[in-house]
Amino acid sequence: MTYFIDTPEGPDWLHDAINSLICGDNVTAPRAHGKSVALVTPQSLWEALAEHLGAQENIAPLLTDNREFPIERLLCEIVADGRRVHGTAYDLAIEALGHPKGIRPTALHDVAEELIRPHANEYGRARAEELEAERAADLAEQRRADAA
Incomplete structure (x- = not known):
């Protein structure tokens, strides 16, 4: 089976x-007949980010008993909005997160990718099922039109 990330639409x-x-949005997979299913939630990202920040040498371990993750949410907001919006706060957030390990622009992107990548094939299968259901519906509609 082809790994979904290796397909043309995967990257x-x-x-x-x-x-x-x-x-701050869920990463979802479609369902052929129904509501999409969440693969990764922002809460998961905040938890992973708390672990990542706790591992940074330049940051004292953070207390993560508070399940609201305000610091992690703040860092996500700053990174999401970018340097043009937040200026120095963006640079400080990037410094706090540490350097990215991969080719991604920030360490936050690396953390997010580590959470999402394991779900790529699940998304690919769900997307294929959704497309197949759409094709079947289109074919049925065409047959009805031809019969009329």
């Missing part, structure tokens, strides 16, 4: 999913 989906997650 674009991953890029969009990372940005959506950082901006």
